[in-house]
Amino acid sequence: MADPVLSRLVADRLRAAGVGLQSILKQAGITPSQLDNPDTRLPANSQIVFLKAAAGALDDGLLGFRLAQSSDVRKLGLLYYVFASSATLNEAIRRCVRYSRVANEAVALQLIESRQPVIRLGYTGVARHTDVQQVEFIIAFLLRVCRHTTGRHLVPERVSMMHVRSTIPAEISSFFGVRVEFGSEFDEIVLPVGAGDLPLVNADPYLNKIIVRDCEACLAERRTNAGPLRIKVENAIAPLLPHASARASVIAKELGMSERTLERKLAQEGTSFMEISQQLKSEMAVRYVEDPAVPISRVAWLLGFEEVSSFSHAFKRWTGKSPRQMRNADATHAAALLS
Numbered sequence: 001m002a003d004p005v006l007s008r009l010v011a012d013r014l015r016a017a018g019v020g021l022q023s024i025l026k027q028a029g030i031t032p033s034q035l036d037n038p039d040t041r042l043p044a045n046s047q048i049v050f051l052k053a054a055a056g057a058l059d060d061g062l063l064g065f066r067l068a069q070s071s072d073v074r075k076l077g078l079l080y081y082v083f084a085s086s087a088t089l090n091e092a093i094r095r096c097v098r099y100s101r102v103a104n105e106a107v108a109l110q111l112i113e114s115r116q117p118v119i120r121l122g123y124t125g126v127a128r129h130t131d132v133q134q135v136e137f138i139i140a141f142l143l144r145v146c147r148h149t150t151g152r153h154l155v156p157e158r159v160s161m162m163h164v165r166s167t168i169p170a171e172i173s174s175f176f177g178v179r180v181e182f183g184s185e186f187d188e189i190v191l192p193v194g195a196g197d198l199p200l201v202n203a204d205p206y207l208n209k210i211i212v213r214d215c216e217a218c219l220a221e222r223r224t225n226a227g228p229l230r231i232k233v234e235n236a237i238a239p240l241l242p243h244a245s246a247r248a249s250v251i252a253k254e255l256g257m258s259e260r261t262l263e264r265k266l267a268q269e270g271t272s273f274m275e276i277s278q279q280l281k282s283e284m285a286v287r288y289v290e291d292p293a294v295p296i297s298r299v300a301w302l303l304g305f306e307e308v309s310s311f312s313h314a315f316k317r318w319t320g321k322s323p324r325q326m327r328n329a330d331a332t333h334a335a336a337l338l339s
Helices: 005-016 021-028 032-036 044-058 063-070 078-084 089-103 133-150 170-176 205-221 229-243 248-254 259-268 273-289 296-302 308-319 323-338
Strands: 107-112 118-123 158-161 187-190
Touching (some): 005 021, 005 032, 005 044, 005 063, 021 032, 044 063, 044 133, 063 170, 078 089, 078 133, 078 205, 089 107, 118 133, 133 158, 133 170, 133 187, 229 248, 229 259, 229 273, 229 296, 248 259, 248 273, 259 273, 273 296, 273 323, 296 308, 296 323
Antiparallel strands (some): 118 187, 158 187
16 A cells, blocks of 8 residues: 555646546546545555556656656655654665555665665565656655755765666656666665765654654554565566566565465465566566667567567567567547547
């Protein structure tokens, strides 16, 4: 479940653009009353679907990223105030890591502390490959809050995201100050050397103590469901596909179990590693092929195929069409809509 703050920001953007909200909410299985009720939480997956549908309706592929730049940071609520009132940036990020699930149970943050602090984002209970808009919002918003609370225009050493963008818009590079690595193994921000020791401009130990107490109370009330094993397997497979190393033995080890145990538990869910792997590849393949800016050869590599011909055969088996046939059909349909 997730606090619907982001969904409300998206709804405001749709209303401002004069786009009908009702039909888009319906696609995501969200009712208007859920958005209006301050005590309501939404299924995290519904929020992902809502953002994707809204981005399509607004014809804005950078919706999440742009909202992260324009939204009032205080709308994040408790999570913002526990961050901003901390003494140093490292302390603030550690607070954010601990309490991120108060805002969104699907998001698991990690801080790797070193001379160059690393903020890494993970997903539980939802499939990472289904999301673009929300993760771009979170990554951009995290950097914006780091800059806002330190009073420094921090330029990361590196920013990476797991999903693929065929081209990197100039405004993304301009905001981060570094070329973002898409199609990476991790969703993460590597901050500059010494950034973790920076003091925060609004540090307030008394306020921080009060908010930490409130956050601990909220955390105690949450009964986070990490989701079925299938989703954990999907999220482990996705970043390994380009390296052709998404084998059952590798995934089982990453999940802390033997390959036999993994297959047994998946069988209890009515599936298998091979079925999950093939379905994940087919879903990702269709999404990549629908983007005409991504060469078919790159799609094949992203999915772990050594040869384009092997990918084309697999794609036809999954969809009944070759990659080029589907891409040409999409182009024809788009042209018809514009005529």
